[in-house]
Amino acid sequence: MSYLKIDHVDKRFQRGAASTEVLKDVSLVIDKGEFVSIIGHSGCGKSTLLNIVAGLTPATTGGILLEGKEVNAPGPDRAVVFQNHSLLPWLTVYDNVALAVNKVFGRTRSRAERHDWIMHNLDLVQMAHARDKRPGEISGGMKQRVGIARGLAMEPKILLLDEPFGALDALTRAHLQDSVMQIHAALGNTMIMITHDVDEAVLLSDRIVMMTNGPSARIGEVLDVHLTRPRQRLELVSDRTYIAAREAVLKFLYERHRFVEAA
Numbered sequence: 015m016s017y018l019k020i021d022h023v024d025k026r027f028q029r030g031a032a033s034t035e036v037l038k039d040v041s042l043v044i045d046k047g048e049f050v051s052i053i054g055h056s057g058c059g060k061s062t063l064l065n066i067v068a069g070l071t072p073a074t075t076g077g078i079l080l081e082g083k084e085v086n087a088p089g090p091d092r093a094v095v096f097q098n099h100s101l102l103p104w105l106t107v108y109d110n111v112a113l114a115v116n117k118v119f120g121r122t123r124s125r126a127e128r129h130d131w132i133m134h135n136l137d138l139v140q141m142a143h144a145r146d147k148r149p150g151e152i153s154g155g156m157k158q159r160v161g162i163a164r165g166l167a168m169e170p171k172i173l174l175l176d177e178p179f180g181a182l183d184a185l186t187r188a189h190l191q192d193s194v195m196q197i198h199a200a201l202g203n204t205m206i207m208i209t210h211d212v213d214e215a216v217l218l219s220d221r222i223v224m225m226t227n228g229p230s231a232r233i234g235e236v237l238d239v240h241l242t243r244p245r246q247r248l249e250l251v252s253d254r255t256y257i258a259a260r261e262a263v264l265k266f267l268y269e270r271h272r273f274v275e276a277a
C-alpha cells in the first residue's frame with residue numbers, strides 16, 4: 015500500500031458560468047520519509063494541489079489516500095506551513111505552538127508532557143529563547159521557524175510546506191533550509207514543499223515534481239535527486255550530480271515549459 019497517493023486529481027474552479035480547469039489528471043505516489051518538492055511557474059496550481067492534499071480544497075475528481083484512507087477534510091495528520099507565517103499575533107511564540115499541541119494532544123498527554131513537547135519543538139528550530147515574545151517582536155525568519163515548530167509539534171504524518179522560505183532574505187533562507195534538512199534527517203518526516211527556487215529544490219529533495227503551465231496543469235516530469243545525505247551546500251556547488259539535476263529542472267522550466275505571460 016502506498017503511503018500517500020494522489021490519485022488522478024482534476025481541479026476545476028467555477029465562477030458563475032465560467033469554469034477553469036487548473037489541474038488535469040495529477041497522480042503521484044509518495045513514500046514515507048520522502049522529501050518531495052513541487053516546482054512550476056506561477057499560477058500553475060501548486061498551492062491548489064497542496065491544499066487538496068491538506069484537505070482544505072476538494073478535488074473535482076480523483077482524490078487523496080493517506081495510508082489507504084481517503085482524505086477529504088483537514089486533519090492533524092497533515093500540517094501546513096505557509097509562506098506568510100500564519101501565527102496569531104496576540105499570542106506568544108510558546109502559546110502559538112501550545113495552541114496546536116493542546117488541540118492535538120489535549121486529551122492524551124498531561125500538561126507537563128505537553129509543556130516538554132512544546133519546548134522540545136521550539137528547541138528543534140532554535141527558538142526556545144524567544145518563547146515569551148510575540149510575533150510582532152521577532153524577525154520573518156524566526157516567525158517561519160515557529161511556524162515549522164508548530165507544524166512539527168502536531169506530529170503530522172506529512173508536513174506540507176507552501177513556499178516556506180519565499181519571503182526571506184537569502185542568508186536566512188539558507189539557515190532555514192539547513193534546519194529543515196537537519197530536522198528531516200533526525201525525524202524522518204515525510205515532507206512536500208512548494209518552491210520557485212531550483213537550487214532549494216535540488217538541495218532538499220529526494221524527488222522534484224515539475225508541473226507544466228496551466229490551465230490544465232499536470233505533472234510534466236519527476237526527477238530523482240541521487241545525492242547522498244547529509245548534503246553540504248558548499249560541496250554541492252561543484253558536484254556533477256547536483257549540477258546535472260539543476261540543469262534538468264532549469265531546462266524543463268525555461269526551455270520546454272517556458273512561462274508566457276498572458277497578454
Ligand SMILES: Nc1ncnc2c1ncn2[C@@H]1O[C@H](COP(=O)(O)OP(=O)(O)OP(=O)(O)O)[C@@H](O)[C@H]1O
Nearest residue numbers: 027028036054055056057058059060061062063228
Ligand atoms: N478559490 C479559487 N477560485 C478560483 N480560482 C482559483 C482559486 N484558487 C486558485 N485559483 C486559480 O487557480 C490557478 C492556480 O493557482 P495556485 O495558487 O494553485 O497556483 P500556484 O502555482 O501555487 O501559483 P504561485 O506560484 O503564484 O503561488 C490560478 O489561475 C488561480 O487564479
